[in-house]
Amino acid sequence: MAPIDHFLYLSAFLFSAGIVVVIVKRNAIMVLLGIELMLNAANLNLVAFNILQPGLFTGHMFALFVIVVAVCEAAVGLAIVLRVYQHYQTSIPDEIQDLKE
Amino acid sequence: MTIATFMFYFFEVMAALSALALIFVRNVFYGALLLLICLLSLAGIYVLAFAEFVAVTQILIYAGGILVVIIFGIMLTTKISGKPLVVKHGNWLAGIFAGISMAALLMTFFSQESFSVSPIPPVSKYGAIEQIGIQLMTGFALPFEVAGVLLLITLAGAAVIASTIKSKKI
Numbered sequence: 001m002a003p004i005d006h007f008l009y010l011s012a013f014l015f016s017a018g019i020v021v022v023i024v025k026r027n028a029i030m031v032l033l034g035i036e037l038m039l040n041a042a043n044l045n046l047v048a049f050n051i052l053q054p055g056l057f058t059g060h061m062f063a064l065f066v067i068v069v070a071v072c073e074a075a076v077g078l079a080i081v082l083r084v085y086q087h088y089q090t091s092i093p094d095e096i097q098d099l100k101e
Numbered sequence: 102m103t104i105a106t107f108m109f110y111f112f113e114v115m116a117a118l119s120a121l122a123l124i125f126v127r128n129v130f131y132g133a134l135l136l137l138i139c140l141l142s143l144a145g146i147y148v149l150a151f152a153e154f155v156a157v158t159q160i161l162i163y164a165g166g167i168l169v170v171i172i173f174g175i176m177l178t179t180k181i182s183g184k185p186l187v188v189k190h191g192n193w194l195a196g197i198f199a200g201i202s203m204a205a206l207l208m209t210f211f212s213q214e215s216f217s218v219s220p221i222p223p224v225s226k227y228g229a230i231e232q233i234g235i236q237l238m239t240g241f242a243l244p245f246e247v248a249g250v251l252l253l254i255t256l257a258g259a260a261v262i263a264s265t266i267k268s269k270k271i
Contacts, residue, residue: 004216007150010113012207014139016200017120023196027188029129029174033136036167037120040143043159047152052216057232061241063155064233067162068248072255074167078174079263085178086265094191 007048014041028081028091032074039070109149116142129175129186133168140164154230 014037021034043063050059085091119139126132140163147156179186227235237245 005211006109006113007146008211009208010117010146012204012211013117014120015207016204017124019203020124020196020200023192023199024124024190025188026191027129027186029171029178030132030188032171032174033123033132036136036163037123037139040140040163043155044143044146047147047150047155049216050152051150057229057236060152060155060229060233061236061244063152064158065244065248067155067158068252071162071167072251074170075255075259076262078170079259081174082177082263091178092189 004048004051007044007051011041011044011048014038014044026092026094028084028093029078031093032077032081035077036070036074039066039073042066105149108145112142112145112149115139116146127187127190129188130172132188133171133175136171137164137168140168151229154233 018034018036018038018041021037022031025031025034043066046059046063046066050057053059081091084096088096090096116139119135119142123132123135123139126135140159144156144159144164147153147159175186
């Protein structure tokens with residue numbers, strides 16, 4: 001079996017890529033994609049550390065709950081993006097500066 | 102090199118490359134497809150890490166659910182003109198700095214620590230998926246119920262936020 005270090009380095013890389021996507025992109029949906037990438041990096045770490053404890057499934061359970069919360073976050077986030085787009089006719093976060101019309 | 106090791110490296114390289122390409126891609130739809138590649142490769146890695154149930158959940162919920170919702174969002178926020186939704190980039194300096202410092206921090210930590218397998222592996226008579234089912238109904242019953250309530254609240258909340266019916270002014 002491959003050593004656990006590969007999982008950890010891959011998850012560190014994915015997390016950093018997610019941070020760069022969140023900061024660099026000027027579109028709300030791309031920012032959501034970056035957040036999904038970071039959540040997946042955390043999930044990969046949870047699954048990887050579960051290899052070190054054979055017979056226990058705590059890491060898997062935690063990863064499942066992280067997936068559930070990610071679903072909620074994506075649904076509510078996209079609903080907010082749609083609503084903001086209907087109101088401001090744009091999905092660029094920098095151009096949305098008012099809380100109320 | 103066994104076939105499992107080869108597949109492990111293959112999925113790892115696919116995930117890393119698609120995440121790297123996600124930084125540079127400008128079309129939002131291509132970005133969603135690149136994220137799909139990344140999620141499916143991560144599901145393959147989960148299978149190789151003996152987490153079959155998490156892998157299946159990843160494919161069903163992430164690749165099947167979240168990506169479809171995101172693609173719906175992309176299509177609903179595009180002006181109907183036939184041209185694809187292209188993203189501008191900004192804050193390159195801050196983004197690169199944050200990414201590189203985060204990667205350096207995490208990789209220094211991982212290279213200094215050495216993680217070892219716990220010495221006495223407890224033997225269980227159930228398989229992995231049966232074990233997860235048993236745990237969901239016994240030790241993790243409260244988080245399971247709370248997750249159900251959270252999903253219900255999200256369903257109602259997303260429907261209310263995204264609905265176009267004009268509500269009365271409060």
